[in-house]
Amino acid sequence: MYSILLAEDESLIRSNIIHQINNYMDGYSVMMSASAGDEAIRIMSNTEPDIILTDIRMPGADGLQVIRYAKERYGDIPCIVLTGFQDFDIVKEALQLGAIGYLLKPVQTGELIESLQRAAQMIKKKNMYDSLYPVVELEPYFIQAMNGDVSDVDAFVDKAKKCMPIMPDGDPKVVLAIDDYVMRNELIDLLNMKKGVVFSSRYLVYAVIIHIPKQWSQQRIQEEIRILSKQLKHPKPPAIGISRPFHGWEEALDRFEEAFQYYSYRFYIGSPWVAGPLEAKAASPHMRHAEAAAAARKAADRLELSNQLDRWHAIEEELQTWFGILRVEQWPVRVVHQECSRIIRKFLGTFTDDQLDLLGLKYWSATQWVVKKKDVERAAIRYDSFLAGY
Structure with a gap:
């Protein structure tokens, strides 16, 4: 509108x-x-x-x-x-x-319609340019800052202030973490009517930063994001995590971590899941990162994996038990991804190069495969399907 x-x-x-x-x-x-x-x-x-x-x-x-x-x-x-x-x-x-x-x-009505349509086309072109230009300029800095040290964060903040005149430093903004199976151009088209920019992040989700009106409450923000979620025309509605509002660009990375935390509840709750600070109490509390990692490693170490395929069903039963524990304990998603990947890599390490080549797994990335499993049900698939190239 x-x-x-x-x-x-x-x-x-x-x-x-x-x-x-x-x-x-x-x-x-x-x-x-x-x-x-x-x-x-x-x-x-x-x-x-x-x-x-x-x-x-x-x-x-x-x-x-x-x-x-x-x-x-x-x-x-x-x-x-x-x-x-x-x-x-x-x-x-x-x-x-x-x-x-x-x-x-x-x-005259016809002339009024023509003039307003011309104005709308100008807005669309400007918004498309404003959305794409910062991505080209800022995305490398964003990714480096997510993975780097303080100097990378400083470089991102400095670049953001120069490249984002549509979102001035000091104006209110929110960060969203959105499922990456939504087409990026769909997100950009949807943001044509808003002030926003779309990045990819290291978690295989989109990091979307949107300018918001100063008078919006947290409840209004989350209502608007739910509307945005429904407007993304996709067979499977996306999950979205919503941060609290922030003003200075130096807060953007912390706010993305916050948005990703709310987004990651969907691993257990399922999609669609649109959540921000107001829904935090609706999700079960996670174990502390260190406790979860230790518990996951203990479960993984019980898997006495070998290359004897007659042990396959015993291995599968142990993995299903492990995923059953996940559903109850609701460990942080990063821990799940890390330890699940560790289990698979450990298992693959029991095969020879020839066996891996025969299975089509010689150059296969366990980490990428696990991270792409967006919920616990998809991650807990039968491992005979995994070996079949799932």
Whole structure:
């Protein structure tokens, strides 16, 4: 939905334009209206519309002043001028200031539709560019910072401040951890109407950073993200973890870790699972990382693996027991991935290169396979299926 600020001092014309938009134009709404230029400027000081429709001649600040303020505050925001036949000199000045067009009063529905559609196309192109450019510039810094030391984090923060003018340092933002089986271009298209950027992360999920309005509560944020989840047209709805809001870019990495923590509950609860701080109590508490790792290693060490295939069913029973413990204890997902991968690697180590080659597992990555198992049921598959190339 494109939000429109309409500035027009004649109430009849203002009402007529609102009626035309509400009745003939899906996806557009006059969220704010003003009867004077000064009022329109006050509205813009607190709220950012997507499109501005402004009369040229108004009491107080005129349409030119409204456009100047909008351009100074929001940059490339589309502005459309409402005018009479006698105002063409002023219209020319408005176009020089950056207005994308004008409409003669009384405004015709067809011309209004065409002008707003042109404004929407400009917004889409700008948002696509704003979304893709930071990815190219920032994603390597993001990944390095996730895996690196303080200097990598500093480099990411510095680059983010330079590359993300649509999300200024100090404005509220949230981080999402989203299933990576959603198509990346779907996420980018969906974020065209928002201020957001999509990264890949080391956990094989997307890290999405979205600008949010200052007045949104945590409950409102989570309601909006649930709507976003439903808008991702995919046979299997994605799981999404939601961080608390943050302002400075130096907090982004910690907030992603938080979002991933809420996302990772889905390993046990299943998909779809959209969760943030408000749902934290709804998920069972995890064991501490060290305790879980020790318990997982103890279970793994009980697997006296050998290359004798007549022991296969005993091995399988032990693994199923191990996954049964997982369901009850709900260990942190990273521990599960790490120890499950360790078990498989230990098992593969009992085979010769020729046997591994015969099974098609010589160059196979246990870590990648385990991490891609998004829930405990998929991870606890029968290992004869695993050997069959599952």
